Amino acid sequence: MQGFLDIVNNIFTPIIDMGSGVVMLIVMTVLAMAFGVKFSKALEGGIKLAIALTGIGAIINILTSAFSASLQSFVENTGISLNIIDVGWAPLATITWGSPYTLYFLLIMLLINIVMIIMKKTNTLDVDIFNIWHLSITGLLIMWYAERNNLPTILAVIIATLAIVLVGVLKIINSDLMKPTFDDLMGTGSHSPMTSTHMNYMLNPVIMIFDKIFDKFFPGLDKYDFDAAKLNKAIGFWGSKFFIGMILGFVIGIMGAPSFTRESISSWFAL
Numbered sequence: 001m002q003g004f005l006d007i008v009n010n011i012f013t014p015i016i017d018m019g020s021g022v023v024m025l026i027v028m029t030v031l032a033m034a035f036g037v038k039f040s041k042a043l044e045g046g047i048k049l050a051i052a053l054t055g056i057g058a059i060i061n062i063l064t065s066a067f068s069a070s071l072q073s074f075v076e077n078t079g080i081s082l083n084i085i086d087v088g089w090a091p092l093a094t095i096t097w098g099s100p101y102t103l104y105f106l107l108i109m110l111l112i113n114i115v116m117i118i119m120k121k122t123n124t125l126d127v128d129i130f131n132i133w134h135l136s137i138t139g140l141l142i143m144w145y146a147e148r149n150n151l152p153t154i155l156a157v158i159i160a161t162l163a164i165v166l167v168g169v170l171k172i173i174n175s176d177l178m179k180p181t182f183d184d185l186m187g188t189g190s191h192s193p194m195t196s197t198h199m200n201y202m203l204n205p206v207i208m209i210f211d212k213i214f215d216k217f218f219p220g221l222d223k224y225d226f227d228a229a230k231l232n233k234a235i236g237f238w239g240s241k242f243f244i245g246m247i248l249g250f251v252i253g254i255m256g257a258p259s260f261t262r263e264s265i266s267s268w269f270a271l
Helices: 002-016 020-034 039-078 089-096 100-118 132-148 153-186 199-217 219-223 228-239 241-255 262-270
Strands: none
Touching: 020 039, 020 100, 039 089, 039 241, 089 132, 100 132, 100 153, 132 153, 153 199, 199 219, 228 241
């Protein structure tokens, strides 16, 4: 197993060193061509995805550098030290795709999916290649924890692989189960090939159980519309991400100002 991983590393490490954008360009182009897309369209899709990933990384870097001075002052002024940053899914996906193990996990899940189809255990062909990072980050965290506890690398990889296969099979089966629901929501009928293996939808069966419970014991809740889109439309600009972002910028700027200290706050309240 270690020999196989060494071969994979030797092949893919030079490509991975060029960045996640290049990796996704190559992977998506090759996979699209494998599914019958002509080269020009496959390359176009790969380039667009690479541009998107590069843009996401650039924006995160800009925001981080723009806020770093104010946040540092905020820590000094308030004494609040927060050492964990919620970077969101985009940088996390970019980081995950920078690992050669992500391609290994992708290969494993492609093989598992094909075997399930041949054995008639699923009707779903998972072509959501990019979101393999959901499974990969799980495997990478397992490997990190295992190696941190002094387990051999080969054993860490085996444990991570078993976990990936288990969760991957469950999400494919869940995709089959959710197909009628997607048909109903999209209004396309059963002839539509659309479904989803996105990890978020693995919560749907649990949510549907709660929905049945609420229908049975709290039927009056259906009278109220908690649609977030309608609420934002009613509030208008004041509930938009632009206004919220502006307020957040003001708060960080004020709390990071030299005059904003614990002593000054105390004096304000004393007045």
